[in-house]
Amino acid sequence: MTTSAPPPGESSSTAEESPPRGWTDVRFRWINLLLLIPLVSILPFLFNSEEPTLAGLPFFYWFQLLVIPVGILCTVAVHRLTRHVDEEGEQ
Amino acid sequence: MSGTQTTELVIFTLLFLGVAVMGFMASRWRRATDLQHLDEWGLGGRKFGSWVTWFLLGGDLYTAYTFVAIPALLFSSGALGFYAVPYTIIAFPLVMLPLLRLWSVSRVHGYVTPADFVRGRYDSPVLALLIAITGIVATMPYIALQLAGLEAVLRTIGLNGTGFWGHAPLFVAFVVLAAYTYQSGLRAPALIAVVKDILIYIVILVAIIYLPLKLGGWSAIFDAGQAKLSQPSPTTGQPAGSILLTANNQLQYATLALGSALALFLYPHSVTGVLSSQSRGTIRRNMAALPAYSFLLALLALLGYVAIAAGVKPIVNGSTGRADTNTIVPVLFDNQFPSWFAGIAFAAIGIGALVPAAIMSIAAANLWTRNIYKEFLHRNATPREEARQAKLASLVVKVGAVLFIVLIDPQFSVDLQLIGGVIILMTLPSVAIALYTRWFHRWALVAGWVAGLAWGMYLLYGITNPNTGRHFGGSALALDKLSFFGWAPWDGSKVQIYVGFVALILNLVVAAVVTLVLRAVGTPEGRDHTTAADYHATRVPEETKPEAVAST
Numbered sequence: 330m331t332t333s334a335p336p337p338g339e340s341s342s343t344a345e346e347s348p349p350r351g352w353t354d355v356r357f358r359w360i361n362l363l364l365l366i367p368l369v370s371i372l373p374f375l376f377n378s379e380e381p382t383l384a385g386l387p388f389f390y391w392f393q394l395l396v397i398p399v400g401i402l403c404t405v406a407v408h409r410l411t412r413h414v415d416e417e418g419e420q
Numbered sequence: 421m422s423g424t425q426t427t428e429l430v431i432f433t434l435l436f437l438g439v440a441v442m443g444f445m446a447s448r449w450r451r452a453t454d455l456q457h458l459d460e461w462g463l464g465g466r467k468f469g470s471w472v473t474w475f476l477l478g479g480d481l482y483t484a485y486t487f488v489a490i491p492a493l494l495f496s497s498g499a500l501g502f503y504a505v506p507y508t509i510i511a512f513p514l515v516m517l518p519l520l521r522l523w524s525v526s527r528v529h530g531y532v533t534p535a536d537f538v539r540g541r542y543d544s545p546v547l548a549l550l551i552a553i554t555g556i557v558a559t560m561p562y563i564a565l566q567l568a569g570l571e572a573v574l575r576t577i578g579l580n581g582t583g584f585w586g587h588a589p590l591f592v593a594f595v596v597l598a599a600y601t602y603q604s605g606l607r608a609p610a611l612i613a614v615v616k617d618i619l620i621y622i623v624i625l626v627a628i629i630y631l632p633l634k635l636g637g638w639s640a641i642f643d644a645g646q647a648k649l650s651q652p653s654p655t656t657g658q659p660a661g662s663i664l665l666t667a668n669n670q671l672q673y674a675t676l677a678l679g680s681a682l683a684l685f686l687y688p689h690s691v692t693g694v695l696s697s698q699s700r701g702t703i704r705r706n707m708a709a710l711p712a713y714s715f716l717l718a719l720l721a722l723l724g725y726v727a728i729a730a731g732v733k734p735i736v737n738g739s740t741g742r743a744d745t746n747t748i749v750p751v752l753f754d755n756q757f758p759s760w761f762a763g764i765a766f767a768a769i770g771i772g773a774l775v776p777a778a779i780m781s782i783a784a785a786n787l788w789t790r791n792i793y794k795e796f797l798h799r800n801a802t803p804r805e806e807a808r809q810a811k812l813a814s815l816v817v818k819v820g821a822v823l824f825i826v827l828i829d830p831q832f833s834v835d836l837q838l839i840g841g842v843i844i845l846m847t848l849p850s851v852a853i854a855l856y857t858r859w860f861h862r863w864a865l866v867a868g869w870v871a872g873l874a875w876g877m878y879l880l881y882g883i884t885n886p887n888t889g890r891h892f893g894g895s896a897l898a899l900d901k902l903s904f905f906g907w908a909p910w911d912g913s914k915v916q917i918y919v920g921f922v923a924l925i926l927n928l929v930v931a932a933v934v935t936l937v938l939r940a941v942g943t944p945e946g947r948d949h950t951t952a953a954d955y956h957a958t959r960v961p962e963e964t965k966p967e968a969v970a971s972t
Contacts, residue, residue, distance in 0.1 A: 350857070350858060350859050351857065351859070352856060352857050353855075353856060353857060353858060353950075353952050353955060354952035354953065354955055354956065355856055355857075356956070361517065364513040364514065364516065364517070365513075366513075367509050367510045367513050368510055370505070370506035370509045370510060370677075371506045371510060371673070371674040371677045371678055372674065373665050373670045373673050373674060374670060377664055377665045377670065378664070379663075379664060382639070384638060385632075385637050385638025385639035385640075385641070385642065386638050386642070387642060387663060387664070389499060389502075389663075389664055389665070390502065390718075390722070393502070393505050393506060393509070393718070394505075394715070394718055396506070396509050397505075397509055397711055397712075397714045397715050397718070400509050400510070400512075400513055400711050401708060401709075401711050401712070403513060404512060404513050404516065404707055404708040404711070405708045407513075407516075408704045408705065408707075408708050412701065412704065
């Protein structure tokens with residue numbers, strides 16, 4: 330929501346002398362939008378059905394189970410593709 | 421007590437004592453020069469690496485209550501209870517970037533709690549106090565729920581006494597917990613969380629493979645679930661639920677999952693887990709790996725239907741005299757497994773209650789010490805006095821949580837947890853949004869908090885339990901109840917929405933409007949003690965001194 334996806338191009342990196350009111354050094358990267366993909370799991374109208382079943386599980390249940398690895402892949406992708414710019418004391 | 425129950429009790433007690441010894445020994449683990457410092461006792465020295473953080477956060481967020489209550493929810497109301505799965509799928513990707521900023525700014529300034537950050541960002545002790553109180557109030561019923569999970573297990577083993585002393589086994593367990601938390605601080609739950617996870621994984625994998633085979637496969641289990649859920653309830657005449665969502669509860673499903681995900685890392689105990697990690701890399705790796713638990717949670721949730729198919733009847737709580745649906749998973753294990761394995765399963769759930777209860781009481785104690793005691797009562801407290809105060813506060817918090825269980829019907833404590841979620845969500849603008857922008861005025865944030873909280877409580881009060889007719893009967897609000905000074909845009913709609921979501925929107929609107937007004941009249945904004953670069957800081961000098969909270 331509001332906290333994770335600030336609009337692009339709004340990165341003001343310097344702190345103003347008066348209390349800063351804009352974005353505080355927000356570093357937007359397009360790749361971060363991958364983090365929104367798992368939100369598909371809160372759109373129940375897409376998967377609220379019994380058919381097709383998988384190993385006896387209705388679609389409603391196995392679809393959401395399937396989003397778990399997808400979410401992990403998205404997060405790992407963001408992590409690996411951005412860590413070089415995030416000079417962090419990796420050991 | 422039957423023979424099986426004796427075996428279960430012996431195995432439970434042995435494992436329980438084993439982790440208690442670990443808890444006491446934990447104070448020597450990665451020993452610091454001086455445990456009498458809040459950074460050491462309350463944040464484990466801020467040195468936990470990826471693995472420890474994974475177990476700690478896992479133990480923190482996937483609790484005993486989750487293990488008993490989520491299946492219980494599917495058992496009694498069907499698909500809606502599965503909201504916990506999308507909730508934990510979306511939570512970690514959504515909060516990863518904000519948490520990195522929180523970690524950096526907290527490391528630079530030595531912040532221990534979310535309220536410390538608010539204090540530094542807005543220069544407002546009042547706003548920080550509100551955030552701290554919100555955190556403590558929302559955490560107490562959460563700890564109480566861990567106890568409810570532990571008690572469900574104890575009562576299944578046969579320790580189902582009546583009246584006040586029926587709670588005695590719980591008191592014993594809690595005294596042990598309080599003692600090692602006092603002694604070892606955050607190191608104790610971090611170490612015990614490893615044991616808890618191993619036990620839980622073994623139990624769930626066995627349960628989820630063995631039980632469906634025994635009960636005729638998943639399709640038979642879902643059929644049994646649908647058959648039972650579609651029977652009309654004797655009190656309301658409506659079906660209890662369905663294995664799919666209905667047209668009316670889809671919006672509730674989505675907003676409850678989203679609201680819970682946003683609330684998750686506003687809870688002080690989650691922040692404690694994050695701040696105790698050693699680097700930004702640790703947090704990034706954990707946000708990628710933590711959803712692995714969601715898989716476990718989904719399988720656990722389905723045990724609710726397994727319990728229906730196995731014909732489980734909830735146990736009647738000896739102290740309240742009412743059936744407690746939280747006991748369905750323990751009863752399922754008790755009926756279907758050999759007693760020694762059931763004993764291990766019960767120990768897994770019991771230990772799963774102790775880990776989060778310890779972290780939560782530490783987080784609440786940190787809030788008390790940093791944002792109330794040091795800010796308002798004893799400004800010149802030394803680090804040693806802070807640590808001592810926090811240790812004492814952790815005891816008080818636990819006594820408070822025990823009182824919750826003793827004085828209040830456990831069914832009602834579940835409703836309190838829903839209220840806790842709505843309450844903590846009201847700190848989102850002051851904590852999470854503040855990590856990105858200082859656009860909101862500090863007094864506008866106070867106004868938004870008051871408005872959102874008041875309206876949220878009012879709406880929750882108006883929701884009655886269809887079976888008992890009691891107030892605070894849930895968090896699903898029918899849209900036709902929403903009226904703005906008599907204007908009801910969704911009059912007659914039965915579509916439900918999560919109360920926390922509605923209250924958060926009001927909170928944001930009020931905060932925005934009041935910000936514009938205050939800025940127009942030129943109300944002082946206070947000094948921002950943080951700088952832009954703090955939010956991306958990766959390396960910090962070894963000796964970070966906690967910033968004097970009272971710095972104005």
